[in-house]
Amino acid sequence: MTSRHDASARPLPLNQILAGDCIEVMNALPEASVDLIFADPPYNLQLRGDLHRPDNSRVDAVDDHWDQFSSFAAYDQFTREWLAAARRLLKPNGALWVIGSYHNIFRVGAELQNQGFWILNDVVWRKSNPMPNFRGKRLTNAHETLIWCSKSEASKYTFNYEALKSLNEGIQMRSDWVLPICNGGERLKDEHGDKAHPTQKPEALLHRVLIGTTNPGDVVLDPFFGTGTTGAVAKMLGRDFIGIEREDGYRDAASKRMARIRRLHAEALATSTGKRAEPRVPFGQVVERGMLRPGEELYSTGNRHKARVRADGSLTGGQIKGSIHQVGARLEGAPSCNGWTYWHFKREGKMIPIDALRQQIRDEMDERPN
């Protein structure tokens, strides 16, 4: 007798919404199989008159300290269990996002540190249109907090720096994101016209998360799928998703929603990349191809230093010999140096950075792969 989601027998159930308790369902999926988890766990703490423990038992009152402690303890246990299940599912280089408010986020953050997740950033979703504090007894609660963490300190996590920089008009993306709450046409309604889910997240939030920390084709899992914002944006952006949701009503609403979503074309999915994505070119190739000749002189930025090209692609500058980077660093007394932008050659009286030669080689590689 095998369980419904037997880990050994079944392939990953991609682009489906799985029914059931997320801890059980996650434990039945194969380990180390997911690239990213986005989790919007219940915040159900200290909510006047309608307080439930994660096991759905009702908390009578929180008037005294012992009751508070018992409800924190129950929430902590729930947090421990779903985080451990999530951790097991993640690939070694996988990452996790959690969103929460001051009611629960500190407990979640402490527990994920305890389990060995490595926090990369905490991100503030600054709501441009929050609900005011009607009674004027506190500050307007105008933000929620997200935590972005990798599975471990050693994880080589995905971060699309240039893509996020583009989203932010050319300036590197900050840890505070100003986005409106989900309403208008995006907000799912039930048959009575009421909101289908009390805390539906805006697609813009997930868009930024998925563009920034996944690649097309990655597997994104959401253990608290709700009405499926994570799945909707994942599908749109060409990522595969796995949703887990316990409530029938939310699953139904999410299924209908997914059916309406159209995947974006590949060109639309392409995002900005930086030099890091370019193939590496050894300086020796520049010499081999005769773009610079052995013995030719190079000039530093600012023209303070000179060096001479050698046949093996190294430089000599006085007593100093080594790579274009090493010689530049030594001459500048700097911890490191990018020789490609530091050194220049002279053509028709003009100083040209040797990086232009590297670019020429890369352009040829694009025209004739292999």
Next chain:
Amino acid sequence: MTSRHDASARPLPLNQILAGDCIEVMNALPEASVDLIFADPPYNLQLRGDLHRPDNSRVDAVDDHWDQFSSFAAYDQFTREWLAAARRLLKPNGALWVIGSYHNIFRVGAELQNQGFWILNDVVWRKSNPMPNFRGKRLTNAHETLIWCSKSEASKYTFNYEALKSLNEGIQMRSDWVLPICNGGERLKDEHGDKAHPTQKPEALLHRVLIGTTNPGDVVLDPFFGTGTTGAVAKMLGRDFIGIEREDGYRDAASKRMARIRRLHAEALATSTGKRAEPRVPFGQVVERGMLRPGEELYSTGNRHKARVRADGSLTGGQIKGSIHQVGARLEGAPSCNGWTYWHFKREGKMIPIDALRQQIRDEMDERPN
């Protein structure tokens, strides 16, 4: 033989900087005697090697011995102990603020909930000029988190709703505050011209905290006093402070700062408002429009001085006559003074800075340009 800070024998040591470990010192003070605690504990940063900017300059990191902890467990124990000592000191209606980053704030937040503190808001300090992420490997860490909590759920905490609303141009104050980091003239320097403290907080941050959650005459304690921003702003605003600091160097710098507090007061107010880009509004317009009537009395920050409005938009305070800025500067013995934030008028028993009136005028200008 009594200890240095014997709880039973001594009165509260107001407006002093106490030397020693904050846990021991707090435990020697009388219980239930403090209105507000503002705490800026070590963040437990876990930095690896050096970090260089793209121009190869080295980042001066926070590598001080006081921020070194051997493990999360060690940091948690430290947090438990100082929070318990702080809790004992607070009056039943007292409140606590803590500031931190993602390195420590989740652990601190969870522990204060465990101890029975009642979270009122988490507040995000959004830095207008954070240090960028030089390697492009994460989001710019552009904010820090504060937690505001009362001693217990039953506490009748202080919240000056209208004062904060005025500070915020007549709109309810939100849980995200945009403020620049502390630099320029406000940043304390040592004899070599280096920063006196690696993490000095801006006075504007404490200004907002103290205006919003204390009343004049309240006792404000800071167990991690550092170079004394909390004390400086408390003194400026007519609150009593108690500072505790372990490091001799920081205590010395803080003592000198407290002694010169009037001068820094005027400078800080002049520079921390950040309103230079706003259209200039002459004080006379406030009078012309009948927002303040000639003959009406204004009260200084801290309520130490009074002055009377004249029909031409000048003030008289005793023998001194002149603009709101000139009279404030003369009364404080300061080289300059921002009269807009220094002077307050009384409405329904509440002190409101006249800056609120200027903002009202600016709002109208925004609605109806020209």
Next chain:
DNA sequence: CATGACCATGAATCCTGAT
């Protein structure tokens, strides 16, 4: 005296693949 160029610096868990 303005203006602009240039420089310094801030609570930071800040690289990656080949050998």
Next chain:
DNA sequence: AATCAGGATTCATGGTCAT
């Protein structure tokens, strides 16, 4: 597993100094 080396990477602000 540890070492080595290529080479990619920054925004806002305030102060100094030359023009």
